[in-house]
Amino acid sequence: MDAEVIKRSLQSSGLRCTAPRYAMMAFLTDHKGHPTAAEIFKAVNRVDPRSSRATTYNNLRDLVKAGLVREVAVEGRAGRFDLEGMRHHHFVCDRCGNVEDVDWYDVPQPASHSLGKRVVRECQLIFRGLCAKCAQRAPR
Amino acid sequence: MDAEVIKRSLQSSGLRCTAPRYAMMAFLTDHKGHPTAAEIFKAVNRVDPRSSRATTYNNLRDLVKAGLVREVAVEGRAGRFDLEGMRHHHFVCDRCGNVEDVDWYDVPQPASHSLGKRVVRECQLIFRGLCAKCAQRAPR
DNA sequence: CCCTATATTAGATATAATCTAAATCATTCA
DNA sequence: TGAATGATTTAGATTATATCTAATATAGGG
Numbered sequence A, B: 001m002d003a004e005v006i007k008r009s010l011q012s013s014g015l016r017c018t019a020p021r022y023a024m025m026a027f028l029t030d031h032k033g034h035p036t037a038a039e040i041f042k043a044v045n046r047v048d049p050r051s052s053r054a055t056t057y058n059n060l061r062d063l064v065k066a067g068l069v070r071e072v073a074v075e076g077r078a079g080r081f082d083l084e085g086m087r088h089h090h091f092v093c094d095r096c097g098n099v100e101d102v103d104w105y106d107v108p109q110p111a112s113h114s115l116g117k118r119v120v121r122e123c124q125l126i127f128r129g130l131c132a133k134c135a136q137r138a139p140r
Numbered sequence C: 001c002c003c004t005a006t007a008t009t010a011g012a013t014a015t016a017a018t019c020t021a022a023a024t025c026a027t028t029c030a
Numbered sequence D: 001t002g003a004a005t006g007a008t009t010t011a012g013a014t015t016a017t018a019t020c021t022a023a024t025a026t027a028g029g030g
Helices: A003-011 A019-030 A038-046 A053-066 A132-134 B002-011 B019-031 B037-047 B053-066 B130-135
Strands: A071-072 A080-083 A086-093 A099-103 A121-132 B069-072 B079-082 B088-093 B099-105 B121-132
Touching: A003 A019, A019 A053, A019 A071, A019 A080, A038 A053, A053 A071, A086 B079, B002 B019, B019 B037, B019 B053, B019 B069, B019 B079, B037 B053, B053 B069, B053 B079, B121 B130
Parallel strands: A086 A121, B088 B121
Antiparallel strands: A071 A080, A086 A099, A121 B121, B069 B079, B088 B099
């Protein structure tokens, strides 16, 4: 995702293209991991060392609300984020806590009677277990 | 789940049956919501007002490790827990943040080539959208 | 080039979770 | 039953994470 694309996707969501927002989107584009807010804050600070923590959190909320960024539903201490681009599921390692992507595939919707009047916007699938590296090490 | 069952399920996991642990299990049995650690702490404190926050967190970790309790994968600020008993999926309301249960149904596993050497222990499905109550109120 | 709503800032504050080391208790085994 | 012992609990401090505030700055439209 290059400069123009980032700018346009921000603006088409009604968000101004500011330096911190741009830096966040660029960082998320380049880092396919699932950075925490703190990591994103640090990255934005490398670009502009005067950036504020509050801005990072504000923008994360705005970007999530705009549908450009997604907060990954993991239970760890700190929120983790990724670009809402190519769809994928997530795998969280029981031992090392790493969050990895798993190729996307369709998940069947629940039966309509068990949903009732709820309106589903999205669905996330989270696998848990041992990542490749931890699975090969001797059991604790 | 009555007293004896709780006691035995703790012991068969190698955990002593202590007052705080018992109170936590009993509370989770009675409260099918998805209480936060703070709510569980408060509940345990109603039983024994001298209980410590640290104990609550220690025990939650132990109970999760033992497979008796599950931490729900929601992205909110505070961790949420429920009994690992009847399986179910989760629905999180975009607007009010409530976490609700959705009837269990089998979710297909990912293709083995996209899992690689990872070992899957469990899988959680989280739906997001508007709960019945919020869906019926006028759009924000 | 202005104007103005939107966004950013530093720092204080709130909330959530963990750590420490001493005291206590549940279970085992004689 | 009565120690012995290792697991567990405790209060309170500490760390980590997130949000709030009100003053300042800036993007983008006219």
